[in-house]
Amino acid sequence: MNRMSKLALSLMAAVTVSTPLTGCFPLVLGGAVVGGTAVYTDRRTSGTQLEDEAIELKALSRNSEAIGSRGRVSVTSYNRLVLITGEVTSDADRALIEKTVSRVENVRSIVNELAVVKELPSSSAGTDAIVTGKVKASLVDSKDVFAQAVKVVTERGTVYLMGRVTEREATRAAEITRGVSGVQKVVRVFEVISETELANLNAAPASK
Secondary structure (H helix, E strand, O other): OOHHHHHHHHHHHHHHHOOOOOOOOOOOOOOEEEEOOEEEEOOOOHHHHHHHHHHHHHHHHHHHHHHOOOEEEEEEEEOOEEEEEEEEOOHHHHHHHHHHHHOOOOOOEEEEOOEEOOOOOOOOHHHHHHHHHHHHHHHHHHOOOOHHHOEEEEEOOEEEEEEEEOHHHHHHHHHHHHOOOOOOEEEEEEEEOOHHHHHHHHHOOOOO
């Protein structure tokens, strides 16, 4: 087993036993994974996917050390663009979390969507998971959006859409998401690429 395969297995095992940050999503190596009759592709290189997994795991650990029980924070990384969601009880902790995440290796940029609240509310994870599932299903059913290119994160009814997509894809994905019951707000956190860049990605072999 080569070094990349060992690292992938190690990261996947760590995600399984740690507190979930972003819901369930597959780690796709080499650009494709076959499960049943479906083939799932990813617009990131396999190396970048591993970096994203490592960013999330390291941020989980460091955020816990930084604020303890003073907040409930989730971190989602896609192509090293990091989305921070959840709640903290002070502006100081909001800034501290962003600073902590910014120091994680390979983080390229941060979108800080942490809410500052007086008291931490009860978890909405169950309801948010249902909304996420419905959004993903709607994107698949639409047929005109490449659903596997869109990562869906839901926090208190607000749906954040991530991924490397064209403006056409971004607009359509947001439109579909707004029509899903339970969605209160849609926030685009996409990395927008040109149609030419997309064509080149589709034509290029999976890179490592």
